[in-house]
Structures are given as C-alpha cells and as structure tokens.
Amino acid sequence: MNKHNPMEVAQKFVHKYFPNCNGALLAGSVVRGEATNTSDLDIVIFDDTVPSSYRESFIELDWPIEVFVHNASSYKPFFESDRERARPSLPRMVSEGIILRDDGVIESIKKEAAELLNEGPEKWSEEIVQIKRYFLTDTLDDFIGCSNRAEEIFIANTLAELLSEFVLRTNHCWIGTSKWIVRSLLAYDEDFTNQFVEAFDTYYKTGDKGKVIHLVEVVMEPFGGRLFEGFSIGK
Incomplete structure (x- = not known):
C-alpha cells in the first residue's frame, strides 16, 4: 500500500x-x-x-x-x-x-x-564505573559458565546492553535501547560497532562465545579488567 x-x-x-x-x-x-x-x-x-x-x-x-x-x-x-x-x-x-x-x-x-x-550526558563517577564494571563482569561470568542454550541467549542479550552502555557512557556518549543501541554505537565509533555486531552475530548464529568474551574483556581492560574480589556496595 x-x-x-x-x-x-x-x-x-x-x-x-x-x-x-x-x-x-x-x-x-x-x-x-x-x-x-x-x-x-x-x-x-x-x-x-x-x-x-x-x-x-x-x-x-x-x-x-x-x-x-x-x-x-x-x-x-x-x-x-x-x-x-x-x-x-x-x-x-x-x-x-x-x-x-x-x-x-x-x-x-x-x-x-x-x-x-x-x-552529552553527565559523566559517570568513578564509583558508578566500578559498579557497572562489576555487573558487566558478573554477567560475563554467567555467559561463560552457562551451558543451557535457552538461558545463554537471554544472558547474551543482557550482556550486549550492559556492554554498549559501558562503552558509550565511559566515552561520554548518549546510549539507547533496541535499534538505538546500534545507532548510538555508530555515532560513537563505526569500527567498534562492526566488531560489536560481528561478535554477537557470530554467537547467535554458531554458539561460539569467543568473540563476545574477547570484546568485553578488551572494553574493561583500560578500567582494570574484570572486577569481583574486593567489590563492595552499601558497606
């Protein structure tokens, strides 16, 4: 029509x-x-x-x-x-x-x-960066350890949202949901966006987690990498 x-x-x-x-x-x-x-x-x-x-x-x-x-x-x-x-x-x-x-x-x-x-949005404080880093680590660990395909898919969805948020906010960029995740990433860095899409596309098509795991670790590396031991909130 x-x-x-x-x-x-x-x-x-x-x-x-x-x-x-x-x-x-x-x-x-x-x-x-x-x-x-x-x-x-x-x-x-x-x-x-x-x-x-x-x-x-x-x-x-x-x-x-x-x-x-x-x-x-x-x-x-x-x-x-x-x-x-x-x-x-x-x-x-x-x-x-x-x-x-x-x-x-x-x-x-x-x-x-x-x-x-x-x-642009308000800059994240160091405390918020650490909190987000912790939850990104926790979700990544769930993703790595999961052997249930149905659960894995939805953990991957959460991981994609947390990763896009972390990348964009630590670079003082606007974020988005749904289709605006990709659009917001493209506004930030086209090369990174291509890596992001390829990593998750590979996982969804083949079940291979390697590219997703590597990408998350690369993103967190400048901030100290994975964070679990010693993390505390509300103490």
Missing part, C-alpha cells in the same frame, strides 16, 4: 487536531530518511493551552501517528530526565524535527535541545 506523503499528512493532522497550537514538529525516521513500511510519524506539539504533557496515538490517512504534546514549560522536565538517563529521546526529536507550525516558540526550544545534545 502506497502511503500518503508524510509531510502532507503531518500538516493535515496538526490542522485537524491542534489548529491553535503554538508550534509543531515532524520528527522520527521519516525525517532521517530511515522510514520503513512499519514506521510511524512522530509529531511534537507545543500548545500553551494544555495543562500538562501527554502522549497519544492515532491512525490518520493510513499513517500511525505518535503525538507528544507539551506546553511552554512542561517539556523541560523531559529534557532533564532524558539527560539524566542518557537517552535523549525528546531533545533528539526536537533538534531534528521539521517545523510544521511556529508562532515564534520553536527556535529557542530547538536551540535548547541542540545544546543539550552537544553537551
């Missing part, structure tokens, strides 16, 4: 549902040129008449639409929360978004989002 033009659909959507909003942006995969047959439209609305932020889903002209509605100040806690968790979902949407409507509010919010993205 050929879908209607996303820009035209977004414009009609805003006119129909938010005719008096102060600003609107089209963001997401269609803006980045990464849309697939199952992609939706991400639309960010700024409307001073709404009392608080909310999110809602629609189907309009064959397009699934996710709308993120904020007033002049309600987006700020979301920006801060995204910065704290190092996953800049809303700032990224605002920064990359194509303007659908603007009565003069969008420029300053876009600038705020771009500055947040450029600053």
